[in-house]
Amino acid sequence: MTNKNIKTLLIVEDDKGLLTQLKWHFSDYKVITATNQKDALDSIRRYEPNVMIQDLGLPPDENGVTQGFELLQQALILTPFMKIIVMTGNEGNEHAMKAVKLGSYDFYTKPVQPDVLDFIVQRAFHINEIESKNRKLSQNKNIALTGLITSDETMLKICKMIEKVAPTDTSCLLLGESGTGKEILANSIHQLSNRCDHNIVAINCAAIPETLIESELFGYEKGAFTGANKTTPGKIELAHKGTLFLDEIGDIPLQTQVKLLRFLQERVIERIGGRTQISIDTRIVCATHRDLDAMVKAGEFREDLFYRIAEIQIDIPPLRDRRTDKILLAKYLLNKYKEQQKSNIIGFSEDAINAIENHNWPGNVREIENKIKRAFIMCDSKYVSATDLGLKLTENTPLNLKLVRQNAEISALKQALISNNNNISAAAKSLGITRPTLYDLMKKYDLN
Ligand SMILES: Nc1ncnc2c1ncn2[C@@H]1O[C@H](COP(=O)(O)OP(=O)(O)OP(=O)(O)O)[C@@H](O)[C@H]1O
Ligand SMILES: [Mg+2]
Incomplete structure (x- = not known):
């Protein structure tokens, strides 16, 4: 097995004496050796070395084909990120230049001077490591939606849509029952946007008393009201350059809706008690479990605000309507907790699977999470049962x-x-x- 954290160096050299010498010299690394192209390629497949020192003047193989350039090219196909240092003998610079053109990282002309070769090899490992970190970082950017587990068609469409709208500045409204993943999706929109290097600032409009919501949103100047001991920026201001996530927007009082609308139109705020206008550049993402359409009709939510925040509306289906997701999520979460808790639990019993399929999941994904957490406490065997989950047995027992x-x-x-x-x-x-x-x-x- 390969351990990615061990620095692995492959040395390919047909001169066995020199090969042994080099092997000893680089004993700080995990050194693999080969004397011909075939063994070298086998080792590359098996160990995925970070760096390879390769003698360009390998003798021709049994078919008379020169091995040096051939190996270089094959190696780069197998492990494009490996750094290759070619060693040339009497072939001269021309060969070395050709090798670099073909993709080798550096070249070195024999005879071997250990100090110089050391330096080149060290640098190659360093570059390899930096590049690998960069790749990981850029991969993570693209997989911001990976925290989200789904195999449901509607959800997959939503993921695609989010990938498309994320890099734009359009305001998004996420609608869905409690626990359907609105917050996860809001975070994904931010992570996949060009604003991801700045903050996503969330405010839960339902959790803040009506009297405080404006100061939370807009901030206040020192002395603006009793208790305003120092000037404090609001959430909108903190989300400058980033994303402002207004969670439970349906719970925002009408009076604050007016002020929010003004901000969305003008893109400037004034802190409470302040006179200066502060320009804010932020992307708005809102979420609610409420029926905003109905609220608009009932006059409880301003229509003009609705259109401002819902340039793109995303309707997240409840878990009961995602046919394949119930079991998928249950299994995913079971594995997640299993790893966290180093538990012996292996999986679900059949009655648990039936019960998961048949339950209505009014609390959606959060409810699955809670039930699995509970099962880890209750379960005494290797298989989680319906009772461990706190679910009713739904085996097709005839109703009596x-x-x-x-x-x-x-x-x-x-x-x-x-x-x-x-x-x-x-x-x-x-x-x-x-x-x-x-x-x-x-x-x-x-x-x-
Ligand atoms: N598709 C999913 N894959 C994995 N985890 C998920 C998924 N959807 C939701 N979750 C998890 O379920 C929990 C609830 O999700 P989230 O907080 O995003 O829901 P919400 O719609 O914002 O709920 P609420 O309306 O109650 O605030 C979180 O812990 C989240 O990580
Ligand atoms: Mg939420």
Whole structure:
């Protein structure tokens, strides 16, 4: 197995004496050696070295084909990011230049001077490492949507749409029930945008009392009101150059809607108690679980504001409508917690799978998360059961009306007895039955 953190150096040289010498010299690295093209290519496949020192003057193979340039080209096809240093003997500069043109990183003319070669090799490793970090960074940018797990067609369309709109400055409105992933998507929009080097500033409009929301949004000057001890920028100002995520926008009071609209039209703010106008360049992303259309019709949400914030509207389907996602997410989350908690749990039992499929998931993905967390506490075996998840068994057990009635009766009796401190008369009264009937029922169900 290859360990990507170990610096691996492949040395290809047909002079066995020199090869051994070089191997000892570079003992700080993990050194692999080869004396011909075939072995070299095998090693490249197997170890994916970071750097290769290659003798360009390898003797021709059994078919008379020169191996030096051939190896160089094949190696670069297999591992385009490996840094290749070619060593030339008497072939001269012409060959060295050709090798560089073909993609080798550097060249070195024999005889070997260890110090100089050391320096070249060190630098090659360094460049290889920097390039690898850069690749990782740029890959992460493109996979900002990877925190989002889905195989549902509608969701996949939404992901595509987000990838398209993210780099623009259009305002996006994310609509969906609680726990459907509005926040994840808002973050993705920011991460995939050109503003990703700046902040995404979120404000949950439902969590802030009406009296405070304006100071939260617009900030205030020192002395603007009692308690304003120092000048404080608001969320809008903090989102300058970045993204402003107005979560639960449906909960914003009408009076604040007017001020927000003004900001969206003019793109300037004044802190409360301030006179200076501050220009703000920010991208607006909003989310709500409320029906904004209905709110507009009912006069609870300004229509003009609605159109400003919803240049692109994204309707996120509830989990119950994503056919394949329930199990997919459950499995994904199970694995996630399994790794976090180093647990022995292997998977779901069949009854759990049935129950997950049949549950309605009103709390959407957040509910799955919670139920899986719960299962990790409750589960005593290797397989999580429906009961561990706190879900009803939904194996296709035929409905038995008698059983359903009995269970309902037992639970009503228990409830009445508990809430009336086991006072039989009071319990009977609250159930709307006589004392003898209650006694009969208690006897029937063995409730003492
Ligand atoms: N498709 C998904 N893949 C993986 N995790 C997800 C997915 N959708 C949501 N989650 C996770 O579920 C939880 C709820 O998601 P999120 O906070 O984005 O939902 P929301 O729509 O903003 O909910 P609310 O309206 O309650 O604020 C988060 O922990 C999030 O990481
Ligand atoms: Mg949210």
